[in-house]
Structures are given as C-alpha cells and as structure tokens.
Amino acid sequence: MKKGILSAQFTRRLILVVLAYVIVQLLISVNIINDYLQATLTTICINIILAVSLNLITGFTGQFSLGHAGFMSIGAYTCALLILKDPTMPNFLLGTLLGSLLAALVGFLVGLPTLRLRGDYLAIATLGMAEIIRIMFINMDKITNGPRGLSGIPRFVNWTWLFIFTVGTVLLIRNFLRSSHGRACIAIREDEIAAEAMGINTTWYKVLAFVIGAFCAGIAGALYASYFYFIKPDLFGFLKSVDILVMVVLGGLGSISGSILAAILLAVISTLLQSFSEIRMILYALILIVIMIFRPQGLLGSKEISLSVFNRLGRLFAFEKEEK
Amino acid sequence: MPLLKVHKLTKSFGGLTAVLNVSMELKQGELVGLIGPNGAGKTTVFNLLTGVYVPTSGSIILNKAGAEQELQGLKPHRICKAGVARTFQNIRLFKDLTVFDNVRIAMHKNVRYGLLSSFLHLPSYHREEKRISEATMELLRIFKLDGKKDEYAKNLPYGEQRHLEIARALATNPSLLLLDEPAAGMNPAETAQLTELIKWIREKFNLTILLIEHDMSLVMKICERIYVLDYGILIAEGTPDEIRSNKRVIEAYLGEDVGDA
Ligand SMILES: Nc1ncnc2c1ncn2[C@@H]1O[C@H](COP(=O)(O)OP(=O)(O)O)[C@@H](O)[C@H]1O
Ligand SMILES: [Mg+2]
Numbered sequence: 001m002k003k004g005i006l007s008a009q010f011t012r013r014l015i016l017v018v019l020a021y022v023i024v025q026l027l028i029s030v031n032i033i034n035d036y037l038q039a040t041l042t043t044i045c046i047n048i049i050l051a052v053s054l055n056l057i058t059g060f061t062g063q064f065s066l067g068h069a070g071f072m073s074i075g076a077y078t079c080a081l082l083i084l085k086d087p088t089m090p091n092f093l094l095g096t097l098l099g100s101l102l103a104a105l106v107g108f109l110v111g112l113p114t115l116r117l118r119g120d121y122l123a124i125a126t127l128g129m130a131e132i133i134r135i136m137f138i139n140m141d142k143i144t145n146g147p148r149g150l151s152g153i154p155r156f157v158n159w160t161w162l163f164i165f166t167v168g169t170v171l172l173i174r175n176f177l178r179s180s181h182g183r184a185c186i187a188i189r190e191d192e193i194a195a196e197a198m199g200i201n202t203t204w205y206k207v208l209a210f211v212i213g214a215f216c217a218g219i220a221g222a223l224y225a226s227y228f229y230f231i232k233p234d235l236f237g238f239l240k241s242v243d244i245l246v247m248v249v250l251g252g253l254g255s256i257s258g259s260i261l262a263a264i265l266l267a268v269i270s271t272l273l274q275s276f277s278e279i280r281m282i283l284y285a286l287i288l289i290v291i292m293i294f295r296p297q298g299l300l301g302s303k304e305i306s307l308s309v310f311n312r313l314g315r316l317f318a319f320e321k322e323e324k
Numbered sequence: 325m326p327l328l329k330v331h332k333l334t335k336s337f338g339g340l341t342a343v344l345n346v347s348m349e350l351k352q353g354e355l356v357g358l359i360g361p362n363g364a365g366k367t368t369v370f371n372l373l374t375g376v377y378v379p380t381s382g383s384i385i386l387n388k389a390g391a392e393q394e395l396q397g398l399k400p401h402r403i404c405k406a407g408v409a410r411t412f413q414n415i416r417l418f419k420d421l422t423v424f425d426n427v428r429i430a431m432h433k434n435v436r437y438g439l440l441s442s443f444l445h446l447p448s449y450h451r452e453e454k455r456i457s458e459a460t461m462e463l464l465r466i467f468k469l470d471g472k473k474d475e476y477a478k479n480l481p482y483g484e485q486r487h488l489e490i491a492r493a494l495a496t497n498p499s500l501l502l503l504d505e506p507a508a509g510m511n512p513a514e515t516a517q518l519t520e521l522i523k524w525i526r527e528k529f530n531l532t533i534l535l536i537e538h539d540m541s542l543v544m545k546i547c548e549r550i551y552v553l554d555y556g557i558l559i560a561e562g563t564p565d566e567i568r569s570n571k572r573v574i575e576a577y578l579g580e581d582v583g584d585a
Binding site: 172175176178179180181182183184186187190191193194195196197198199200201202203208302 | 374375376399400401404405409410412416417418419420421425428429430431432433435437439441442443444445449452453456492493495496
C-alpha cells in the first residue's frame with residue numbers, strides 16, 4: 001500500500017489548488033481582474049507570506065519579533081539591485097534566492113545573541129535590528145540611492161510566480177510545523193524549560209524559526225520589489241513590521257489559515273476604504289479594535305480551517321440532491 | 325560502577341547556599357528517595373542534575389554501559405540525551421497541546437529524519453511519524469491515558485496530569501528518572517495506585533529512579549535507600565528502617581511524622 005504521495009486526499013487538494021490558479025489566471029486574461037485588482041492580489045500574496053512566516057516565529061515558536069520588515073527589505077534590495085543591473089528572468093530568480101538567503105543569514109546572526117532575551121526585550125532587540133538595516137540602506141547611498149530609494153525596477157512578478165511562491169512557502173511552513181522539528185518549536189512556546197528537559201535544543205530551534213521566517217520574508221521582499229517598481233528604506237520601517245504583526249495577531253497566533261484569512265481580510269478592507277481617504281486609517285484602526293474586543297484570541301485562535309470543510313459541504317450538497 | 329555518581333555538589337544563589345557538598349551514588353536499577361523539610365534543597369538538587377542550574381562546584385558523573393560522562397555544565401537537552409529525564413514539582417506540561425502531543429514531542433531526540441524531510445514529507449518522515457505515533461500510543465495505554473489522547477493537557481484532572489508528566493519523561497527513553505513529588509496533591513487511593521505504577525515502570529523500562537516525596541508512607545514503602553537533606557546538607561543516608569530511627573532526621577523534621585508509615 002502506497003500512502004502519502006498519491007492519496008485521495010492529496011489528489012483532491014492538488015485539484016483544488018490548481019483550480020484556484022487556473023480560475024484567477026482566466027479572470028486576469030479576460031480582464032475581470034484588472035490592473036488595480038491585480039495590485040491588491042499581489043499585496044495579498046505578499047502579506048500571506050509575511051504573516052505566515054512571522055506566525056512561525058511569534059505564533060508557533062513564541063518569540064516576539066518586531067523586525068520582520070527588516071528581513072523583507074534585504075530580499076527586496078538584493079533582488080532589485082540584481083535585476084536593475086541585468087533585467088533577465090534568471091536574474092530575478094537568482095535575486096529572490098540570494099535575497100532570501102541573505103535575509104536568513106541576518107536572521108541567524110541576529111538570532112544567536114538576541115534569542116537569550118525574552119518577551120518585550122526580544123521585541124525591542126528585533127526592532128533595533130530592523131532599524132539598523134533600514135539605516136544601513138539609507139547610508140549606503142552609492143549602491144541603494146539612499147532615502148530616495150530605487151525606482152524603475154523591472155517587473156518579473158506575475159500571477160504565476162506569486163502563486164508558486166505563496167503556495168510554496170505556506171506548504172513548506174505547514175509541513176515543517178507538522179514534523180517533529182516543528183513540534184519542537186511549538187513546545188518552546190508552551191514551556192521552554194520543559195522543552196529543554198525533554199531533549200529539545202531550544203536555542204537551535206529558536207534560531208531555526210528565525211532563519212526560516214527571515215528567508216520567507218526575503219522572498220516576500222523580492223516579490224514586492226519586482227512588482228511595484230519602486231522601493232525605499234522607509235517602506236520597511238517599524239510601521240511595516242507592526243502591520244505584519246497585526247495580521248498575525250488578528251488571524252490568531254499559531255494558526256496558518258488564520259494568518260491567510262487576516263492577510264486577505266485586511267487587504268480587502270483597506271481596498272474598500274480607499275474611497276474614504278481621509279478617515280481611512282481611523283476606520284482601519286477601529287475595525288481592528290472591534291475585532292480584537294470580540295475575538296481577543298484572533299479570528300481563528302490557534303485552530304486551522306481544513307479542507308475537510310469542503311468535504312462536509314460536498315456531502316451536504318450530495319445529501320440534498322438525494323432528497324429531491 | 326554506580327549509574328550516577330554525584331560528588332560534593334554545591335550551589336549558591338548569591339549569599340544563600342541551597343546545596344552544600346552533597347555526594348550520592350545510585351546503582352543501576354535502584355529506587356532511591358530524597359527527603360527533607362521544605363526548602364531543604366531537594367528540587368535544587370534535581371535542577372542541578374538536569375542542568376537547569378549550573379553547579380557552583382562539584383561533579384555529576386553518569387555511567388551508562390561502561391561509558392562515563394560528566395553532566396555538570398551541560399545544557400538540559402544534552403543531559404536528557406545522555407539519559408536523564410524528570411518531572412517537575414509544579415507540573416510543567418505543554419498545557420495547550422493534546423495529551424498525545426505532550427508525549428510525542430518528548431520522542432523528539434530519537435526521531436530520525438532531517439529538516440529536508442520535515443519540509444517535504446519524504447518517505448523517512450512518514451516512516452518515522454508512524455513509528456513515534458505507535459510508541460506514543462503504547463505509552464499512553466500504560467498510563468491509561470489513551471482514551472484521552474486528544475484532550476488538552478490542561479483539561480486533565482490533577483492526578484492524570486501527574487501521570488502524563490511521567491509518561492512524557494519516559495518518552496525520552498531515560499536510564500535515570502527523577503520524580504519531584506509525584507504524589508503531591510493526590511488522595512490516598514491515587515497515591516497507592518501511583519506507588520504500584522512506579523514499581524511497575526521501573527521493571528518494565530529497566531529504570532533507576534530518584535524520588536523526592538513528602539508523603540512518607542510512599543517513600544518508606546517503595547524506596548530501597550533514602551537520602552535526607554536539611555538546609556542543603558545531607559544529614560543521613562540509609563534504608564527506610566535506619567532513616568526512621570535516625571536521631572538527626574527526627575530532629576530535622578521536628579514534630580513532622582517520620583516514624584508513622
Ligand atoms: N533560583 C533560585 N534563586 C534563589 N534561591 C533559590 C533558587 N532556587 C531555590 N532557591 C532557594 O534554595 C532553597 C532550596 O529550595 P528547594 O530546592 O526548592 O527546596 P525543596 O525542594 O527541598 O523544598 C530555598 O531556600 C530556595 O528559596
Ligand atoms: Mg521542592
């Protein structure tokens with residue numbers, strides 16, 4: 001009996017995923033999803049990657065981080081500089097990979113000394129790290145064009161790449177969390193002393209969570225740079241890190257589907273609020289406050305929506321048909 | 325060769341010396357008690373043995389199958405890998421995880437697949453996950469927790485939480501098991517049941533056990549030897565009968581029941 005690779009469940013999921021891709025692609029090609037909506041779609045995908053990867057660090061491993069935008073900026077600048085020099089598709093992919101690896105390396109270097117800290121102290125240290133990265137980009141004037149940023153970045157990101165990178169990172173993180181290594185991270189969140197006593201190298205797994213999270217944030221940054229033409233250091237400041245954290249907390253610490261839901265919801269809300277330009281940020285904040293009052297554990301808490309919801313829906317429909 | 329040899333172990337917290345020159349030896353397969361009044365330093369000894377605290381001085385040597393290993397100064401996870409597992413006086417379960425996951429996580433050090441396999445769920449992942457799931461269920465059955473495998477640990481009654489903590493410690497496949505007041509908060513019936521369980525797992529898992537316990541009836545009944553700690557100093561060592569009639573022990577307990585077992 002061969003299980004896992006080609007189980008019925010796996011096939012069903014594969015079909016759903018491919019279907020989602022094809023439908024959106026069709027909608028784009030007949031221009032129902034126009035340029036404006038495509039930008040929203042891109043924001044959603046990038047935010048999903050950012051939120052899910054920060055959730056790995058903060059929601060699953062329990063390490064409070066306020067520096068995710070810093071990792072993102074490393075991916076963005078690396079990829080942008082490479083494709084500005086030589087705008088080819090292989091160079092875009094190379095830039096994405098290199099940017100992510102660099103972000104991961106910084107995650108590692110920062111992680112080792114700072115992960116001795118806990119809670120608020122760690123948050124402040126990661127915040128400081130992101131600020132240092134931002135100031136470095138401002139001061140490396142010759143390479144990064146300083147505070148004015150880089151413009152005219154060639155666009156290589158389309159729906160296909162967005163889809164591959166988003167589904168890819170979410171799947172890898174989900175798989176990781178369902179392994180013994182991922183459970184080791186979760187044990188750290190639950191009780192660090194007990195986790196150590198049960199044989200888990202907590203320092204290693206905390207650094208690992210940071211490295212994986214930073215790597216994914218690097219991907220998100222590269223996608224951002226090569227879609228929106230323009231990046232500058234201020235795009236990756238404290239507020240961006242807070243934005244990402246808001247998505248994670250809103251969706252539920254420790255819930256991947258929660259992060260995805262929150263990323264979509266917030267993008268939709270801020271798109272809908274465009275017409276209220278003046279009071280937009282106030283409304284946005286109010287909505288967040290209301291949600292957190294009624295769902296302090298986040299939209300999904302630490303639970304996951306699974307595809308079995310669809311199975312149940314399917315059965316429901318089948319049942320109704322029989323009755324007719 | 326004893327399994328565990330502790331030599332002149334000392335721990336000071338600033339001005340307070342919680343443990344002073346404690347030496348003890350545990351032979352393979354022994355069940356030994358560590359008793360003493362509140363604040364005597366018993367839990368501190370456990371924390372030293374498991375690496376939660378680094379000793380101020382002294383040595384801890386574990387001797388497994390003829391291979392000696394110094395434990396002092398090692399990180400707790402290393403000591404766990406060397407074969408020492410423990411429970412905590414104030415239960416430290418992974419509260420928001422299921423009973424099943426609490427035990428499964430403790431199998432981590434024996435899981436044989438790498439990071440790549442965890443990201444891609446390669447065949448080695450499926451093979452190992454199946455193996456540790458079965459091993460977890462087997463342990464849960466021994467502790468009669470298999471029916472509650474999907475409950476959150478925090479929702480278990482107190483006694484079962486204590487049992488789950490022992491099951492979790494056993495999942496790390498230890499040679500030496502340290503139990504810190506496992507009967508605390510249990511009624512006499514539960515304590516009696518726990519007594520049988522401890523005896524039974526010692527045989528079944530070929531364990532050496534060091535037990536801190538306040539419940540004298542339990543200690544006197546199952547321990548082959550007892551160490552008595554008072555103000556961080558070992559004041560007596562011997563069989564339950566010897567300890568019961570030891571003058572210094574009776575003084576240390578000053579009115580607490582020692583002989584009454
Ligand atoms: N981390 C610590 N810092 C300072 N003092 C401590 C620490 N841990 C234990 N102690 C002190 O060491 C002494 C022994 O404590 P403990 O080992 O918990 O006693 P027991 O388990 O025998 O009741 C107590 O006086 C306690 O206050
Ligand atoms: Mg104690």
